[in-house]
Amino acid sequence: MSSLARVLPVLLSTAFGLVSTLAGLLLVTFVIGRVMPIDPVVAVVGDKASAQTYAAAREQLGLDQPLYVQFGRYIAGVARGDLGTSTVSNRPVAEDIARVFPATIELATLGILIGVAFGVPLGVYAAHRLNQWPDHLIRFLALFGFSTPVFWLGLLGLLVFYSWLGWIGGPGRIGIAYRFTVPPRTGFMLVDTLLAGRPDAFRNALSHIVLPATLIGYYAMAYIARMTRGFMIEELSKEYVTTARIKGASEARVMWLHAFPNILVPLITVIALSYGLLLEGTVLIETVFSWPGLGLYITNGLFTADMPAVLGGTLVVGLIFVILNKASEISYAFLDPRTTR
Amino acid sequence: MSAPASPAVAPAALSPAPASRREARIALARQRLRRIVANPSSLIGLVIVVTFVLVAIFAPLLATHEPNAQDFAVRLSPPSAAHWLGTDQFGRDVYSRLVYGARPTLLIVLMVVLLSAPFGFVLGLVAGYAGGLLEAVLMRITDIVMAFPRLVLALALVAVLKPGLINAVIAIAVTAWPPYARLARAEALALRHADFVEAARGLGMGARGIVFGQIMPLCMSSVSIRATLDMAGIILTAAGLGFLGLGAQPPLAEWGAMIAQGRDQVFDAWWVAAAPGIAIVVVSLGFNLLGDGLRDVLDPKHHG
Numbered sequence: 001m002s003s004l005a006r007v008l009p010v011l012l013s014t015a016f017g018l019v020s021t022l023a024g025l026l027l028v029t030f031v032i033g034r035v036m037p038i039d040p041v042v043a044v045v046g047d048k049a050s051a052q053t054y055a056a057a058r059e060q061l062g063l064d065q066p067l068y069v070q071f072g073r074y075i076a077g078v079a080r081g082d083l084g085t086s087t088v089s090n091r092p093v094a095e096d097i098a099r100v101f102p103a104t105i106e107l108a109t110l111g112i113l114i115g116v117a118f119g120v121p122l123g124v125y126a127a128h129r130l131n132q133w134p135d136h137l138i139r140f141l142a143l144f145g146f147s148t149p150v151f152w153l154g155l156l157g158l159l160v161f162y163s164w165l166g167w168i169g170g171p172g173r174i175g176i177a178y179r180f181t182v183p184p185r186t187g188f189m190l191v192d193t194l195l196a197g198r199p200d201a202f203r204n205a206l207s208h209i210v211l212p213a214t215l216i217g218y219y220a221m222a223y224i225a226r227m228t229r230g231f232m233i234e235e236l237s238k239e240y241v242t243t244a245r246i247k248g249a250s251e252a253r254v255m256w257l258h259a260f261p262n263i264l265v266p267l268i269t270v271i272a273l274s275y276g277l278l279l280e281g282t283v284l285i286e287t288v289f290s291w292p293g294l295g296l297y298i299t300n301g302l303f304t305a306d307m308p309a310v311l312g313g314t315l316v317v318g319l320i321f322v323i324l325n326k327a328s329e330i331s332y333a334f335l336d337p338r339t340t341r
Numbered sequence: 342m343s344a345p346a347s348p349a350v351a352p353a354a355l356s357p358a359p360a361s362r363r364e365a366r367i368a369l370a371r372q373r374l375r376r377i378v379a380n381p382s383s384l385i386g387l388v389i390v391v392t393f394v395l396v397a398i399f400a401p402l403l404a405t406h407e408p409n410a411q412d413f414a415v416r417l418s419p420p421s422a423a424h425w426l427g428t429d430q431f432g433r434d435v436y437s438r439l440v441y442g443a444r445p446t447l448l449i450v451l452m453v454v455l456l457s458a459p460f461g462f463v464l465g466l467v468a469g470y471a472g473g474l475l476e477a478v479l480m481r482i483t484d485i486v487m488a489f490p491r492l493v494l495a496l497a498l499v500a501v502l503k504p505g506l507i508n509a510v511i512a513i514a515v516t517a518w519p520p521y522a523r524l525a526r527a528e529a530l531a532l533r534h535a536d537f538v539e540a541a542r543g544l545g546m547g548a549r550g551i552v553f554g555q556i557m558p559l560c561m562s563s564v565s566i567r568a569t570l571d572m573a574g575i576i577l578t579a580a581g582l583g584f585l586g587l588g589a590q591p592p593l594a595e596w597g598a599m600i601a602q603g604r605d606q607v608f609d610a611w612w613v614a615a616a617p618g619i620a621i622v623v624v625s626l627g628f629n630l631l632g633d634g635l636r637d638v639l640d641p642k643h644h645g
Contacts, residue, residue, distance in 0.1 A: 017484065024485035028494070032501050147573055147625035149580050152600055152618035155607050163608040280490040284581050288604075298493070299585055302500050314490075314497040321490045 007334060018326040025318045030074050033311045034063075083315065084308035088301075093312035097294060101316070102187025103173060104286070104293030108278045110190075110213035115220025115278075116271060122221070123228025127236060128255060138225045145222040150215060150281055154288035157211050169208035171290035178204050212289045216281050220274045227270040231263035265332055272328035276321040283317075376638045383634020389627025397443035406434035408441040408594045417610040427612040429602060435616050438594035442617060445595045446624065449510055449579045449588075450572050456514035458568050461521030466560070468522070469529025470552050480526060487519040492578060499587040506595075509588040513578050517571065524567055528560040562639040570632035573625035580621050596621050 049057070058064050062073060077083075083093040126134040161168045169175055173189045174182070178201045182192050190209065193202035235241065236259055244258050245251075283295035290296070294313055301309030359365035377383045396403060405425065412432035420427045426435040461483075468479040498512035529552070532538060541555050582588035583597025591598065596617035603614025 020481060021485045021488045024482075025489060028489070029497070032497050143626065143629055144622075147577075147629055148622050149577050149584070149597070149600070149618060151581065151584050152614070152621065155600065155604060155614050156611075156618070159607050159611050276490070280492050283492060283496070284584070287585065298496060302496060302585070302587065305500075307500065310497055310500050314493050317490050317493045322488050325488055 011330060014326055014329045017329075018322065021322050021326070022319070025315065025322060026075055026078060027071070029311045029315050029318075030071050033307060034070060034074075078315065083312035086301075086306055086309045088304045088306045088309070093308050096297065096309065097312060097316055099187075100292055100297045101294050103189070103291060104279065104282050104295060106188045106190065107209060107213055107285070107291060107293060108216065108275065108282055110209060111216035111278050112220055112271065112275050114214060114217030115224050115274060118217075119221035119224030120228050120267070123225040124232055124255060124260065126225070126229045127232030128251070130233070135229070138222070138229060141218075142222040142226050145219050149284075150219065151284040151288045153215055154212065154285055157215060158288070161211060167207075168211050169204060171208075171288075173208055173291065174201065174205045175208070212285050212291060216278050216285055219281060220278055223274050223277075224267075224270060228263070228267060231266050232259060235259040235262050268331055269328040272324045272331075276324040279317055279320060373638050377631075377634050380634050380637065382630050383637070386627045386630025386632070386634055389623060390631050393443055393624050393627060394447065396440055397447040400441045400444055404434075404437035404440045406437040408438045409433065409592045417606060417613070419610070420612055426616045427610065429599075429610075429613045430606060435599075435613060438599060439596075439616055439620055441594045442596045442599060442620065443624075445506060445589050445593060446576060446579065446621075449506065449513070450575050452510045453514045453517055453575045453579075454568050454572065456510070457517035458521050458564060458571075460514075461518030462525045462557075462560070462564055464518070465522035465525025465527075466529045466552050466557060469526035470533050470548065470556065472533075476526070479522070483519045483522045483526075486516065487523075489516065491516040492581060495578060495582065496585070496587065499582060504587040504590060506589045506593070509579060509582045512582070513575060517575065520567060520571070521564060524563055525560055528563065529556055532556050532559060566632060566636045566639060569628055569635055572628040573632070576621060576625050576628070 055064075062070060065073075081094050083097070085091070086093050086096055089096060122134060122138060126138050129135065158170065162170050174193075178198075182189070182196050182198060182201050185192050185195055189205040190202060193199075193205050232255075236255075241254060241259055244254050249258065279294075282291070282293060283298060285291065286293045286295035287299050294316065298310055298313035298317075301307070301313065359368055377387060410433060412428070414432065415424065415428050416430055416432040418424060418428045418432075424434050424436065426439060429435055429438070464479055464483070468476040468483075494516050495509075495512040498515060499508050502508035502511060533556070538551055538555055541551050546554070579588055580597030580600070583595045584601045586598070586601060589595035589598055591602075599617040600614050603610070603612075603617070607614045
């Protein structure tokens with residue numbers, strides 16, 4: 001396979017980048033968790049313990065081993081899915097995260113769908129009407145997004161649409177009357193309510209998710225629209241577009257059937273990157289909306305000094321962030337005909 | 342450095358042949374300032390940023406009340422003549438707290454930039470100029486840190502460092518340097534074989550002299566653009582940490598923490614949370630607009 005031979009170097013360097021970045025991420029969470037903070041032995045035995053008790057506890061925690069051995073054990077643990085035990089709930093952190101993560105995925109996925117649905121057409125249209133209102137609109141949306149704290153917009157949104165207008169459900173994933181009435185099968189509230197054949201509960205869940213999803217979708221939209229606009233402008237300046245126009249193809253045909261398919265590859269990268277950024281943005285949004293996802297899990301861990309929970313959550317967000325980054329690079333290598341042909 | 346301009350040359354005039362290096366610098370700065378002021382959006386940005394700095398400096402003169410003075414008789418009262426932006430749940434004057442809140446925000450922004458920009462900048466310059474293995478290793482580290490989710494990492498760092506203003510600064514700075522390193526490396530790569538650098542090398546100048554004496558001055562404008570644009574992001578991150586209770590600690594008036602305090606009464610007393618948010622938006626907008634304007638004026642490579 002000659003095409004594989006061409007892709008292989010890209011794949012190898014991406015794989016190396018992925019491995020070294022993951023190792024760096026693990027090193028950082030390891031260092032934060034074990035080296036920098038207060039002596040973990042003292043945290044266990046107290047500062048009045050005898051030297052003997054201290055030494056015994058130190059040995060039991062594996063802290064008498066050299067740091068590289070401790071780091072090796074940490075990596076091996078993470079590879080097995082062992083993120084430690086929450087000091088508050090006494091449950092494995094990995095189990096806790098598996099329980100709360102679907103709520104975050106549901107929110108971020110709806111957000112990215114909103115971002116793509118509005119951002120891509122807006123970007124294409126702005127490239128069509130350069131320096132006219134769609135162009136200015138994108139500039140304004142991006143500027144406003146880059147200058148506005150998402151948690152503040154969330155609070156104001158709750159004030160206006162929930163308290164004043166009563167259009168949406170309040171904080172949380174579903175109304176109190178519906179809580180525990182829908183069996184959790186997938187962990188995605190919108191899917192579970194439909195599977196249970198409960199359109200009333202579905203509508204209620206939708207009224208709760210629509211505002212937080214729209215808000216994070218807005219930030220994704222501003223980014224996606226700007227990037228789509230840039231890609232389209234570059235594509236439209238190429239000679240085949242001029243040829244198509246000369247041959248009499250309609251402007252809509254040129255935009256959507258000739259130029260647009262050619263920007264799909266970089267666009268996928270942008271969408272993957274903004275999905276990673278959305279996951280991060282949910283940390284603040286979940287706090288405002290009491291959304292029981294990974295972000296709220298991390299911030300709750302911060303307040304209860306539950307370091308395994310905080311670091312486990314950080315690691316999971318970081319892993320997904322890094323993997324999305326690298327996956328988009330790999331898809332780039334495979335999908336872009338210039339790298340495969 | 343030569344003597345100041347002779348009295349025959351009026352200092353205000355943009356003479357095509359400046360008499361001294363200092364005069365040329367003044368003329369260039371004047372010309373750039375004129376171009377920033379000529380553009381309405383960057384002028385707005387400049388005005389906002391200057392106002393913000395002045396408010397932070399002169400906060401005691403502008404405030405109408407002590408920022409931490411509590412008065413439970415007037416708690417959660419709406420905006421009025423006595424309390425221009427109302428009061429919070431402790432009866433503290435929201436306007437005065439807003440004014441004083443400019444101080445920690447300015448402090449955080451300046452400290453993060455002063456910590457992260459020089460570090461990333463020097464690292465990138467050295468990598469770009471040295472090349473080879475050193476470059477590969479340094480840029481690999483940069484890429485790794487760049488791939489981390491910034492806010493989440495800052496959260497974890499503050500958690501171990503204990504919440505507080507200075508630790509928030511450290512946490513943000515640790516994740517903020519990689520873009521400067523990339524920028525400086527790209528510039529150093531482009532300049533490392535430029536004729537004037539070769540000339541300096543031929544005259545026997547050492548690597549340190551070339552990097553810091555010859556290459557660095559040419560990169561300053563792109564770094565200052567980047568730093569200005571970065572400041573809005575720093576303000577937002579710092580406000581996010583403050584909102585989560587991990588930044589400035591009460592009773593210090595800090596905008597993010599003020600939004601968090603207003604959160605519990607947002608349905609009854611919306612002004613408590615709304616006012617600091619508007620301050621954040623306006624100041625961030627100011628830095629973004631000014632950064633865009635600086636880019637148009639200072640960066641000859643960027644047009645449109």
